[in-house]
Amino acid sequence: MGATTFFGAPAAPLAIRINAAAAGDNTLVAAAVGQSTRVYGLRVSAAAAVVVQIKRGATVLETLNLPAGTPRVLELRELPYYVTGVNEALVMNLSSAVQVDGVLESATVRV
Numbered sequence: 001m002g003a004t005t006f007f008g009a010p011a012a013p014l015a016i017r018i019n020a021a022a023a024g025d026n027t028l029v030a031a032a033v034g035q036s037t038r039v040y041g042l043r044v045s046a047a048a049a050v051v052v053q054i055k056r057g058a059t060v061l062e063t064l065n066l067p068a069g070t071p072r073v074l075e076l077r078e079l080p081y082y083v084t085g086v087n088e089a090l091v092m093n094l095s096s097a098v099q100v101d102g103v104l105e106s107a108t109v110r111v
Contacts, residue, residue: 013040013076018102020092025055028104029090034111037084041076041105045069051095056084060093066100076105086111 020026029037044052046066054062061082064072074081084090094100 013038013105013107016104016106018044018092018100018104020094021097021099023094023097026092026094027089028092029084029106029108031057031084031087031089032108033087035108036086036088036111037082037090037106037108038080039074039082039090039104039106040078040080042074042081042102043071044100044102045071047099048096050098050100052100053093053095054082055091055093056082057088057091071102 016028018028039054042054044064044066046052046068048068050066052064052066053060054064066072082090090104090106092100
């Protein structure tokens with residue numbers, strides 16, 4: 001019998017809590033040998049206005065301008081919003097030291 005799949009990933013996405021306050025790069029999902037991360041949903045909010053960059057390794061995938069206290073939501077969906085390369089970390093870069101909280105819905109797949 002084949003493995004259970006969720007939208008082409010080997011398992012349902014994991015909900016990963018986001019809790020970052022340091023300016024610069026904050027690793028959301030560490031690089032894993034022979035694996036890639038797929039992001040199917042994201043909810044983030046900031047205590048003060050901040051620019052957030054979602055990155056695969058050093059490559060910027062998207063820039064989000066978060067106002068204070070207003071959540072940004074990427075609804076859970078079938079196609080991933082972001083996909084890292086094999087052996088690449090998923091990173092959130094903050095333009096300043098501001099508390100950012102949320103949830104990342106992702107799956108790591110062996111490639």
